[in-house]
Amino acid sequence: MEIRDAHFPGRAPLDAYGDGGFRFAQMSHRGALLCVPSGIYGWELTDPSQFSHEAFLKVFEEIADIEVLLVGTGMDLVPLPADLKSEFREAGILADPMSTGAAVRTYNVLLSEDRAVAAALLAVD
Secondary structure: OOOOEEEEOOOOEEEEEOOOEEOOOOOEEEOEEEEEOOOEEEEOOHHHHHOOOOHHHHHHHHHOOOOOEEEEEOOOOOOOOOHHHHHHOOOOOEEEEEEEEHHHHHHHHHHOOOOOEEEEEEOOO
């Protein structure tokens, strides 16, 4: 049996969130998601305390195609660590933390407008 990292190639709107996961492209995923221009990836984070440069490596790898990064921090807004916020700013990315629900809705709107958007979304129950 082959076990692969969760990955959906390409961009897709998020149809639903909650119950510990997300639905998109007629599929579902349990856990957090990282949505970048190359695709939608399973993300191992469960809590904003885990936010670090390493956690966002895929975002930094695709920096040329991202202007806005929406960070869904769970049920409530949790600010990004100051050093991480500075890294995004220096890279030319506007990183905007918000509740996961707000991030999903905003991501879908910006995606429909064909904007250079990415999203890092913690799952909520």
